[in-house]
Amino acid sequence: MNNKELIASMAAKMNAPKSVVEVLLETTVATCTELLVEEKTIGFQSFGNFEVRKKEERLSVHPSTQIRTLIPPKLVVNFKQSNILKDKLKDLPHHD
């Protein structure tokens, strides 16, 4: 499901025009991005937490060329699902 399909399904549920939903989704995304840039954790009730984590610098060795590379530290966004969502997912049958 891509952005357009998501907007379409949300618009159908809310009985609102797609354009309104699109604007709202964009603002939400922008707000979340801003908060994450400030290194704040965002918790969506019953869904999960978005959190910024710092990955420390590390030394990586290329397995074939043996070249050592110093990877600088970085900040990444991490998502952790809530227990409510996890329980919901438990009902899903696994087929592979």
Add this chain to the structure above:
Amino acid sequence: MIKEKISSQEIIDLVASKASVSKRAAEEFLKVMITSIEEALLAGEVVKIKNFGTFKLQWNEPRKSVNIQSGAEIILSGYYKVAFTPDTMLKEQVNEPFAHLVPVELDVEIKKDEQEEGAEIASDPLRIFTEQAFEIKNLIFEIQALSDSKSATSEAAIGLENITEEKTVNDVIEDERAIKSSYNEDDLDMIEVENPKIPERAQDLSTEDIENPAIINLISPEDKESKLISDLSVTPYLENIKPTKKRKIWMWILIILFSLSSLWTCFYFIYPPVTELTRETIANSQYSVNKIAENMSISEIVNSISKWFTSDAKPANKPVTIVIPKDTNDFDSIKQNQLIDSLQYLFDNPLVYREFVATERINEGSRLTLMSKRYYGTKDFWVYIYEANKERIPNPDKIAVGTLIRIPKLDSRLIDATNPRCLKKARELHDIYVK
């Protein structure tokens, strides 16, 4: 680091004020957003939000674990996890504070305290090196002027040798001469012994022709402390020759692989048309498929070549369909080897069903294979009947009762049950249609 946690209520307030909508509307929107994402995920879909990221389900395999109290083995059941991959936009924005850092290749292990500054030092290693080379040079001259002991001079000679590694051999000799002139007569004996060695070593090093900023990083901070570069700094330098040579070998392997693959693609595109052409010309000359073929001019050959390149540009490697020739009866008096060639020709060309022997109505218990056996002698050739009636049969396994099936007239060579190639071809088609 304590992070401030923002609850969904705060998000609602922020969105409401930004989008200038009521809080209730924003709340409803957020609720709907989360439920629709959840629903899509539960349906096994991947949810992508523009400029934000992708939500995806990830299956975690069940694994064994141990009960800490009793030590008994327990099996943790597998579970689904929502994996979130941030969009590049979000990734870059969040990583803004560290965006200026880039991965640095190291060839020598760096001391811990240097690691933090690793990126900055590497930014301009050559300038730092030259500065320090000058410093050391000055120091050596000072030492030479002050000390008159032999050990000091020998050390100085080794030090100089290391500094001039990056310079040309001429420079090395010139420097040595300068030192020589400044020395006392007592020291001269010592330097004369050293001199013949130095240019040799310098030449050896210059032939290796390696410049590596990372080593310079390692060497330069040490210089400050020990005034002179010790002999040890030469060894890491020599060790570094290996990786570069390896890299060169890899380059060569890549080049060879690339040229091989390009040759293969050339062959792949040119070979089928050429073989087809030769086959066609043989066929034309032998059994007059084309009435004018007897006096086939060069221009026609050229035309047929261009036809192969234009209309049939997709090479004949995927003969999904089969041709039925228009004139079947003329082919009875052909030699065996030509038969094989024309068979391949039949296999590789798109099919046209024009003539039909009979029409059958599907009853209870009718089978395409049975029809095939009746008309062609073998069950395997049912695929041709299916091909001829494709538009009426959506599924070859379930044909509606009452469907009219036309039995196509087939080239006798195509349904030769004694020819293993025909059977093989029919089975290939069978595999394509029955999945």
